[in-house]
Amino acid sequence: MRIGFDNDKYISLQAEKIRERIGQFGGKLYLEFGGKLFDDYHASRVLPGFAPDSKIRMLQSLREDVEVIIVINADNIENAKRRSDIGITYGEDTLRLMDAFRALEFLVGGVCITHFTGQPHAEAFQRRLESMGVLVYRHHLIDGYPSDVDGIVSDQGFGKNDYVETTRPLVVVTAPGPGSGKLATCLSQLYHENKRGMKAGYAKYETFPVWNLPLRHPVNIAYEAATADLDDRNIIDPFHLEAYGDVTVNYNRDVETFPVLKAMMEKIAGKSPYQSPTDMGVNMVGLCICDDAICQEAARNEIVRRYFAAAEELRRTGVGAATLSKIELLMSQADVTCDFSPAHQAALAKEEATGGPAAAMVLPDGELVCGKTSDLMGAAASLLINAVKHLAGIERGSYVVSDAALEPICRLKTQHLRSRNPRLHSDEILIALSLSSATSQKAAATVDALGQLAGCDAYFSVIISDADRSTYRNLGINVCCEPKYERRAYYHR
Incomplete structure (x- = not known):
């Protein structure tokens, strides 16, 4: 970082x-x-x-x-x-x-x-x-x-x-x-x-x-975005101006x-x-700001995160239209759009190319990695594996999770826990990866690379599950979701 x-x-x-x-x-x-x-x-x-x-x-x-x-x-x-x-x-x-x-x-x-x-x-x-x-x-x-x-x-x-x-x-x-x-x-x-x-x-x-800092400095605008639901506004302190x-x-x-x-x-x-x-x-x-340009860029990223969080909340609950409108105004003041991170468009492009939910993330070394939905893994699990493989220096086509670790997890999930979705969530793929690390140096190196993901931004083409969101939060990864669900339904878990 x-x-x-x-x-x-x-x-x-x-x-x-x-x-x-x-x-x-x-x-x-x-x-x-x-x-x-x-x-x-x-x-x-x-x-x-x-x-x-x-x-x-x-x-x-x-x-x-x-x-x-x-x-x-x-x-x-x-x-x-x-x-x-x-x-x-x-x-x-x-x-x-x-x-x-x-x-x-x-x-x-x-x-x-x-x-x-x-x-x-x-x-x-x-x-x-x-x-x-x-x-x-x-x-x-x-x-x-x-x-x-x-x-x-x-x-x-x-x-x-x-x-x-x-x-x-x-x-x-x-x-x-x-x-x-x-x-x-x-x-x-x-x-x-x-x-x-x-x-x-x-x-x-x-x-x-x-x-x-100036009133319209991105760091201060990011604070307004963070408190948009409270209707807080940054203003010039008139009493300080008058007194001093x-x-x-x-x-x-x-x-x-x-x-x-x-x-x-x-x-x-x-x-x-x-x-x-x-x-x-x-x-x-x-x-104590030692590089203003870096802080400005980080603050703009935060404003975009707040936009996606507000858009998702509105989609989930129907509440928060005024909050979202305020953040959109703040984005224009900070000269930023929802495409500020290249990962946003990459996730949407991957979804269009594969026909299923997709995800993308910019890694600390600047590499853009994607994840797609497959018969085995959801987009969140796929993105996580692809990201840590790159950080561990594992070649793209190499497998780091053994079938011996995957098979019992999949069987437990579908046969005993009665899940209709056979695809593995990100927490489940990490368990399989951890089990594989006992016998595979590549898997062990991949597990060790997880700590490098803290602070990264992951963009998803759909609203992800609470289980995936929790795993990403525990890893310190920021999550931004396109405000739409994977399937057409009235009720979503």
């Missing part, structure tokens, strides 16, 4: 900036973490060289000073809202986050359930956490939030919320996803700290949009709420430490 981002520089600069901000507030900082802390794959895709766990590695350098509060919206618990990327509920992800933090020896101060109005599932979730020894706090809906500043910053507003007891200088406030109430939690804590005569401050750590004369980029929700946020800070502490939404941020990402 061509590198466009200096990850080591980022970890160092980011930790230094956070230490500086802690000092600005007398030794106590509530840091709202936007985006994903452990697995920021969006950032790693648009900033090649950015490690998905960069932010948590940066925090590890501050670990002795860090305490974590995990925030979850009671309505998200009640509605069993799921993370679209890993398929688990926000409640389950809260448990996953706690395990991940504990494994890295971070102090987890507790879980804060926000927007609490007595939701039964939220109460059950609290009992579940408390039975495991987790401290749980409730924050309530506040009448007039966020416009009624006097009512919010009062004993009947923030004062009714539980105060989360913390002991470390840096309190990281994170959540399973957006809309969890992280900002309100931070402000509620500032209110309670101030009532107790304690000095404390607030800052925001949001990776995107990148404040010191500098052009910086923020997003609409932060800009729209800043006057109220500033008023709350003034009400809590007597004055606001910030003159703009940009002031609140501590993000150093934009200072």
Whole structure:
């Protein structure tokens, strides 16, 4: 992978900036973490060289000073809202986050359930956490939030919320996803700290949009594409421009709420430490791009991925026409089309030539490989085998999977598991390949080449199965599907 981002520089600069901000507030900082802390794959895709766990590695350098509060919206618990990327509920992800933090020896101060109005599932979730020894706090809906500043910053507003007891200088406030109430939690804590005569401050750590990149830079456009369903928009920060004369980029929700946020800070502490939404941020990402051209190309690829994801969602559910239209507009602004990757047209051409679903992928060495549907394998399995054979230096006509490995899998699938489709999925062909590697050096070399596929883009001429998609995701391969099904039917699995 061509590198466009200096990850080591980022970890160092980011930790230094956070230490500086802690000092600005007398030794106590509530840091709202936007985006994903452990697995920021969006950032790693648009900033090649950015490690998905960069932010948590940066925090590890501050670990002795860090305490974590995990925030979850009671309505998200009640509605069993799921993370679209890993398929688990926000409640389950809260448990996953706690395990991940504990494994890295971070102090987890507790879980804060926000927007609490007595939701039964939220109460059950609290009992579940408390039975495991987790401290749980409730924050309530506040009448007039966020416009009624006097009512919010009062004993009947923030004062009714539980105060989360913390002991470390840096309190990281994170959540399973957006809309969890992280900002309100931070402000509620500032209110309670101030009532107790304690000095404390607030800052925001949001990776995107990148404040010191141009408004229409592809990296920032890719963020808009990623949040198109939320109706987020990148805009110039007018408050920063007025206060300092500098052009910086923020997003609409932060800009729209800043006057109220500033008023709350003034009400809590007597004055606001910030003159703009940009002031609140501590993000150093934009200072660590070492090859802008590489990052621009990666961001354009991400915009195209978001287009295909939105088109597929619309085809599957009938929902998301406005999201798709917005991404199409963003594609024009980034000067990119759905054919940005040569693999897209290659997959369609292969389908036309073979009469069945097909796939294509550009490998790290620039080679374009294809896969087709056959009696033995689906297009996803075929593409996977052809790709790793090339990377392992195995000649195209050579077989790496033995009949002895294939035959029992096919028999099990059709005779015992009652599958009507005899073709092997990508996970099944990998099992056969792994079995073959016990007696074949070529198969072993092919298995070893699988790790080189991470970060590649695979294009399919049809919507692929969940089993194939899961295998590709586990290998780190990005999947783009033409928004159509393999067969004409009303119901698809």
